[in-house]
Structure formats: C-alpha cells, structure tokens
Amino acid sequence: LAESYIKKDRPFPQAVLCGNDYMAYGMLDTLAKNGISVPDRITITGYEYIQERIYHYPILTTYQRNRAQLGAEAIRLIQQQLDGHPGTDFTPPPGRLIPGDSCQCGLDPAQLLAEQERISLKRTDYFLNLFGQLEFELTECRTIPDLLQVCRKYRYMLRHAEEVYLCLYEDWYNDRAVSETVTCYSLLAQEEPFTIQKHDLERFCSGSAAAYSFSPLFSLQRSLGYAVMKFHTPAANTPLYRHWLKAVSNGLEFLRLKNDIQYLTQCCNLSESVDNMTDMYSKRGFHSAFDAAVETFDARKVHLVVLRVCLFDESYATEGSGQKIQALLAASDAVKCFCAGSRLYGRVEENTFACVVRADTADSRLLADLLGAILLRAVGYTRCYGTDSFVCTAQLCTPDSTYQTEMPKALQELDQLTRISAARRTCSHYREMLALRNQFYLSPEVFFETDSTGLPCSYSSGHLRTIYKACFGVNPHHDCITGRILLARYLLFTTQDSIQQIAQQCGYRDSKYFLRQFRLHTGMTPAEYRRACSLTDT
Structure with missing residues (x-):
C-alpha cells in the first residue's frame, strides 16, 4: 500500500488506520526509506500494541484493547450459555490509545520508557540464552539430584516465578512413559520430593489465587513429564523460561542416554563372565568364581555337580534352535532350583552346566541323582528331549581344588556316561x-x-x-x-x-x-x- 502511494498509483490519504501493528510498521519502514515524512505528509496508526515500537521510526501511535476485560466478558457469556439464559448483546470494553509520533498526538515519555525497559530486559534474556552455561552443565549431570542442583543454580531464568516444580513420570526414562505416577521436585524451595497421580493438579493449586503454567517436558516424541510454574505477572512466562524448559528437557534426555550407555557398558564388561541367555556365569566367570571360592571349601561338605543336557538333538527336538533354547533355559532353571540359594553356578559349555553346593551329609552320587530328579520335572525340557538326553556327575572338592583340576575329571566322567547312553540307543x-x-x-x-x-x-x-x-x-x-x-x-x-x-x-x-x-x-x-x-x- 505504501509503495502504491509512492508510485502515485493512489492518491495520498490524510491518514491510514492499519489492522495491526505489523502492517503499520511495514508502512512506516517503506515510507521512511523513500523520504516521506510521517506525520507531516501522512498519519499512520496501528492496532493491538505489540510493544516493538522502538525498532521503527517514527514511534507508532497504536491502540490497545482491554484484553483482561475481554476475557472476563467471554467467561460471562459462556456461563450464560451453560445456565440456559439467552445471550445478551455484547459491547466491547473500551481500550486505550498509546500515543506516538506517527500522528499529531505526540509521544508519552513515560510510556516509551516502560517499553524501553521491557525491550532491555528482553535483550538481556537473549544474551543469557546465547552465552549462559545452563545447557552445557545439564549435559554433564549423571543423576537427578545433579540435574536439580544445576536448575537451582540458574533459577534467575525463572524470573517472577513464585513456585516452580519439575514433575517427572515414574518411568520417564523409558521409550514410552506410561506411568500414572509423577514425582515432583521443588526448584525454588527446600522441599522433599512428593508423588502424585498424573492428573492430580490440586496439590499445586492450594493456597492463594494465582496463575499457573503447566508446560510439557519432552524429547522428540518421548514425554518426560511437565513443569509447573506459579506466578502473578505475565512477565514470568518469558522466552527465557521457555528456553529453560527446552534446556531441562534436553538435559533429561542426555541423562537418560548416559544411563543407557553406562548400563550397556556394564553389560559388555559382564558379558565375558556372564552367560547372557541364562544369567549364569559363563565358562570364564565360573572358572574365576570357583577358584576364588576354593579357600572356603571343606572336603566333607562341598561338591562340584556337573550336568550335560540335549545329548541327542535329533531325538525329540524337531522345531529348530528355538526349541533347544527353551530346553536350555528350562535346564538352567533346574540347576538354579537345585542350588538352593547358592549363586555359584554357570553354563561352562553350550550344553553343560556346573555348580558348587555345600551339603552336610549328602554324598556326591545322591546330589547327582537329585539334580537329575529335578530336571525330570522340568516339563519344558523333557517334552523336547525326553528322559534319556542328560547325564550328571558330582565329586567332592577340597581347599586344594582348582577349576583346572576338577572340571576335566567331571567332563571325562560325563563323556563316559554319554557313551553308555549312546550305546543303549543302538538297541x-x-x-x-x-x-x-x-x-x-x-x-x-x-x-x-x-x-x-x-x-x-x-x-x-x-x-x-x-x-x-x-x-x-x-x-x-x-x-x-x-x-x-x-x-x-x-x-x-x-x-x-x-x-x-x-x-x-x-x-x-x-x-x-x-x-x-x-x-x-x-x-x-x-x-x-x-x-x-x-x-x-x-
């Protein structure tokens, strides 16, 4: 529109009343670039007062609606509808003129000073966002208490907030948090964390009347929880606060990833000593645990029991490796049941399990027979491989025993028993x-x-x-x-x-x-x- 006036496609009017401040700023900037004086040549006014007047010349005259009264009137009309009363005519509440230099009204210095203070504060917030260390420090956190401490350190970003709570789902660290329980941490007061139901917001809204902001915390499609802020002035809900929310969400995601990586690293460290399928010691792990425990062995009490299963894969297992895995898991459960509280057991070969048990009066043959009796009741195993598919042996240990001296003897005994069992199958x-x-x-x-x-x-x-x-x-x-x-x-x-x-x-x-x-x-x-x-x- 300004260009059409400049090109004389349209005659210059005395004044243009723009539908919003953005339109007015567009006209002011274009007229100023072409040396057209405002308001001497034309008067420009805006509407809605978006508080960015100091970025344009001359200072815009605009109009501010009474938004608070508009909101109250809207609630009144809605209540009338809910109560079944006929609607009444609505008269918009009067707003106020914000005078400036784009008309003959003249600028109000106090009004401009207030705007400059708001803009200065906004620029300060931008500077803090750009150069603050909040995001960096959050990425270094390893626990929730560490994260809370950093959030409290940067509490200046929560300007005008009276209370702020960080509310995390109980399973916030899962890919899909579904918990109905939320743990809430106060960031501005020394309070103990408390637990509420997901939608139980009454805990926050007790006490004096105030405004509350409930803002979601999320990373990509993963919901982490929400932040609750209590405030009495709209100035609390600033871009700085929104930046704080984003930084906290990113910090939580970093924390989750760190814990996942730490867990995976521990798993890698354990994988050499733990059999992942059965959660028992692996051959290396059982070897180390056996040698570490020999000093506690008593020749009258401690026995090494070794079980070999799935001797003849072709006999019953007809559904491939999946069935064999289920059989091995059932056999491992039988060994764990047999050990009766002892954790010194392992899968030392693909089909071979070993354990060390302490019995006051039982002899080795009795223990081997007992483990066989327990395995026979493992339906998941016997249905796959039958009753002739395993052999078991046991032997006494002494304080001089080592894995290298005892295990070969046990495996040799199992080899002999396996040959006997295989010979029977030729009948x-x-x-x-x-x-x-x-x-x-x-x-x-x-x-x-x-x-x-x-x-x-x-x-x-x-x-x-x-x-x-x-x-x-x-x-x-x-x-x-x-x-x-x-x-x-x-x-x-x-x-x-x-x-x-x-x-x-x-x-x-x-x-x-x-x-x-x-x-x-x-x-x-x-x-x-x-x-x-x-x-x-x-």
Whole structure:
C-alpha cells in the first residue's frame, strides 16, 4: 500500500488506520526509506500494541484493547450459555490509545520508557540464552539430584516465578512413559520430593489465587513429564523460561542416554563372565568364581555337580534352535532350583552346566541323582528331549581344588556316561521302550504292571521285560518304581509336604510300603534324605 502511494498509483490519504501493528510498521519502514515524512505528509496508526515500537521510526501511535476485560466478558457469556439464559448483546470494553509520533498526538515519555525497559530486559534474556552455561552443565549431570542442583543454580531464568516444580513420570526414562505416577521436585524451595497421580493438579493449586503454567517436558516424541510454574505477572512466562524448559528437557534426555550407555557398558564388561541367555556365569566367570571360592571349601561338605543336557538333538527336538533354547533355559532353571540359594553356578559349555553346593551329609552320587530328579520335572525340557538326553556327575572338592583340576575329571566322567547312553540307543525297539520309560518317569503316580493289557506296547510281558532290560539294564517294574522314587526325591527337596502326602503324590496307597521302597532305593528314610539334601550357601 505504501509503495502504491509512492508510485502515485493512489492518491495520498490524510491518514491510514492499519489492522495491526505489523502492517503499520511495514508502512512506516517503506515510507521512511523513500523520504516521506510521517506525520507531516501522512498519519499512520496501528492496532493491538505489540510493544516493538522502538525498532521503527517514527514511534507508532497504536491502540490497545482491554484484553483482561475481554476475557472476563467471554467467561460471562459462556456461563450464560451453560445456565440456559439467552445471550445478551455484547459491547466491547473500551481500550486505550498509546500515543506516538506517527500522528499529531505526540509521544508519552513515560510510556516509551516502560517499553524501553521491557525491550532491555528482553535483550538481556537473549544474551543469557546465547552465552549462559545452563545447557552445557545439564549435559554433564549423571543423576537427578545433579540435574536439580544445576536448575537451582540458574533459577534467575525463572524470573517472577513464585513456585516452580519439575514433575517427572515414574518411568520417564523409558521409550514410552506410561506411568500414572509423577514425582515432583521443588526448584525454588527446600522441599522433599512428593508423588502424585498424573492428573492430580490440586496439590499445586492450594493456597492463594494465582496463575499457573503447566508446560510439557519432552524429547522428540518421548514425554518426560511437565513443569509447573506459579506466578502473578505475565512477565514470568518469558522466552527465557521457555528456553529453560527446552534446556531441562534436553538435559533429561542426555541423562537418560548416559544411563543407557553406562548400563550397556556394564553389560559388555559382564558379558565375558556372564552367560547372557541364562544369567549364569559363563565358562570364564565360573572358572574365576570357583577358584576364588576354593579357600572356603571343606572336603566333607562341598561338591562340584556337573550336568550335560540335549545329548541327542535329533531325538525329540524337531522345531529348530528355538526349541533347544527353551530346553536350555528350562535346564538352567533346574540347576538354579537345585542350588538352593547358592549363586555359584554357570553354563561352562553350550550344553553343560556346573555348580558348587555345600551339603552336610549328602554324598556326591545322591546330589547327582537329585539334580537329575529335578530336571525330570522340568516339563519344558523333557517334552523336547525326553528322559534319556542328560547325564550328571558330582565329586567332592577340597581347599586344594582348582577349576583346572576338577572340571576335566567331571567332563571325562560325563563323556563316559554319554557313551553308555549312546550305546543303549543302538538297541532294537529302543524308541518304543524309551516312550514307555518316559511315562514311568514323567507320570510315576500312574501304576503300570508289565502283564497288564493296558500297556502302551504290543508285546508279551516276558518279551517286553527282555527288550526293556536290554535297553536300560533294568526290568520295567523296577524302572516304574525308580520313577516314583525320583518324584519323591524332587518333592522332598522342593516342598515341605509330609511323608504321607508325598507318598500319595507318588501313587502309593500305603505310606509304609513307600517308606520300604524308598529306603531300599536310597539307603535312607525320606526324613533322612530330606536332611541330607539340606544344602547351604557356598
């Protein structure tokens, strides 16, 4: 419009009343560049008073609406609508003229001085934003208390604020914070942190009436929490405060990343000594832990127990590596259950687990059998690999024992047991007999008789006994009892059930008969066995 006047496309008017101050500044700047005097040649006025008059010449005359009264009138009209009353005519409340030099009114020096003070403060804020060390110091924080201390150090950026709270979701450091609980930290008062529900804002709004600003804290798409500021003057909500919010959000993101990196570094350091899949010691970790613990070993009490699993991958596992992983995890859980509080266990080879346990009266063979009984109850393992897919051995340790002296002996014993187990698999009808044995061991409470017509094999009783004994070295009836005794061992170790209850769970109607058979197979009563298997922490 100014250019059209200058080019004489339009005649110069006496005055132009612009729709807002930005339009007025555009006209003033263009007229000034072309040497046209304002207000001598033309009067320019603005509207809305955006408080940037000192950046343009001459000082603009503008109009300021009564925004506070406008807001009050808006609330009144809304309330009338909510109450069902007909609306009344609205008369805008009067504003005020802000005089300047772009008309004949003349400048009000006091008004200009107030504007200059605001602009000076704004420039100071810009300087502090540009050269302040807030963002740098926040990036060096390693904990929430460190971050809070830096925020309080730069509290001058929270000008005119009466209270400021940093409110973080309980899981703010997760990729997607979903917690309904928020922890709030006061930055201007010495208060203990307090916890509220996500939308429970009443805690902040108690006391005298005031304005509150609830500003989100976020990094990219990740919500961290919010900041709450209580104030009585709009001057509190400045660009400096908004810069402070951004710096705090970035500081929290740096803190989260640092903790993630520290965790990953610790994992890398541990990865050489810890097996990531089972959360046990790795071979190197178990080696070091074993040698570090030998000085506490007592030759009468401490045993090294080694278990090898998944001997014949082709036998049952038909769904690839995923099934084998599940079987290995089930085996590791069985080892942890067996160790009964001891943390000295590890996965020393792909399919081999080792542990050190302290038992007052148990011998090594008893401990090896007990671990086998526990593994048999690990359904996730036996369903994949069956009952013939593992071997276990145990041996006493002394204060002179080392990993290099004891582990080779244990592995040699496992190799020999594995060869024996592999030789059995060459027997004819082995798979059929193994299916029968699996039932004996996995469901020992079900009573089987070799001459029963309900047998899962279409053989005569005599022929069945012959081929069964050729495969496993014992007859079916004896193996059925062995399965029950293995279940009893497991229950005696893992439960506090009474002897009578355990007998019933193992399929015995007569607990006295159970006692006789248990003693015949183990050389001790159930009560003695339970005491012997009372392991203590190594």
